[in-house]
Amino acid sequence: MPLGYGVVSALKDKDSVSDPNSSILPVAAEVFEYDxxxxxxxxxxxxDGEVRELALVEKSRESSVFIDPADPDAGPIEWDGRWRSLEPVTGFAPQWGNFVEAWNTLDFPRMFGWTLFYALTTMVGSVVSSALVAYGFARFRFPFRGALFALxxxxxxxxxxxTLVPxxxxxLQMGWVGTYLPLIVPHFFANAFNVFLLRQYFLxxxxxxxxxxxxDGAGPIRTFLRVIVPQSIPALTAVSLFHFFYAWNDFFEPMLYLGGNRDLAPIGVGLSYFSGLYSTEPHLVMAATLLALALPLTIFFAAQRVFVRGIVISGVDK
Structure with missing residues (x-):
């Protein structure tokens, strides 16, 4: 329902989206061009009791003149009554231009590029490092293994x-503030949640x-690459998607470490700027939000089959 509301709001004009009595669907008053x-x-x-859809060409307090849009050659039609009491005719009118305006205002190509760079780089670092650490805890015996895993x-x-201030x-002392290094490098040292998830799967x-x-002569690294990794595609896909969506939606850390540099801002930070500038135009904010959601939703549905696939282990008759 929130996603549906966002789609509907993004297709409305400014007057409709701010009117609490307007229709749920994006509608607009119909007009007819005459002369x-x-x-x-x-x-x-x-x-005669019939209700006709007519274009008001001359307004008057007690009597007005209309034109029939279906037959304008029939000439003017005089109608006795107060035109302000009439209901305007509305029709489905999605405002696709909202997406164009939001796209051009936010410079989406640049922000998409930085966000993809941040999300894909940290996803690779997090998945690779977490998989290696998880494999070590799942298969190797070494002193204090249980204590280290609990820690x-x-x-x-x-x-x-x-840990934010330290x-x-x-x-800051390393000179990394203002770059993507504080956002990327820590993800190459594993993540406790990912390690736990992958370790349980490896077991x-x-x-x-x-x-x-x-x-057959394979060592630990080759066994990990040729045996463990192919059998763990569902778990690795889940961890990859979790991290990709986290990085795509990340707002606080990019805002903190990039120092407000709008040229390096990812999509989450860019949307906050846009929302602040266009707070009185929620239809444009919704349009920009849907544009930002387009790629993650596409990736999720494309990888859904692998993401929800159960564990399939073959080749062993226990």
Missing amino acids: GEEYDVYAVPMP LLATILLPPAV KYAVF TIPKELEEAARI
Whole structure:
């Protein structure tokens, strides 16, 4: 329902979207062009009880003149009554120009480029590093493995606000503030949530597959790449999508570390600027939001089959 409301609002004009009594659908008053001018069309009750849709060409308090849009050659039609009491005729009129205006105002190509760079780079770093760490916790035995894994999971409980100031101070001393480095580099050192998810999935893969690869002479890295990774496509896809959507919608950290540099702003920060400038025009804000949602929704539906696919393990008869 919120998405449907956003679509409908993005297709309305400014007057309709701000009118609480307007129709849910994007509608506009119908007009008829006559003698080079446009006239509003009203539902006019006739003496015989019929209601006709006529264009008002001459307004008067007690008597007005109309033209029938279906037969303008028939000439003017005089109607006795107060025209202000008539209901205007409306029709479905989506304002597709809202999307064009939002696209041109926000410079979407530049923001899409930076957002894709940020999302794809951090997605690769997060998935690769988390998969390697998860494989180590799932398959290798080393001292204090349980304690280290518990310590890793404990970082999930640490609120981001606690580390915000120390992280910013460190990145400021390193000269990284104002660039994408503070946003990208930390994701190459694994993530506790991703590690937990991938480790649990790796534990479901039979060890017989790895033993067979070891007999064939494969080492740990080759076994991971040739055995574990192909069997873990659903989990890796889920982790990739989770991180991609997180990075695509990320707002606070880019706003903080990029220092308000609009030339480097991703889509989330750009939408906040746009919303502040056009707060009185919600139809344009909704149009810009839908443009920003287009790519993530397309990716999600394209990868949905892999994302929801169950675990399929073949080749082992236990």
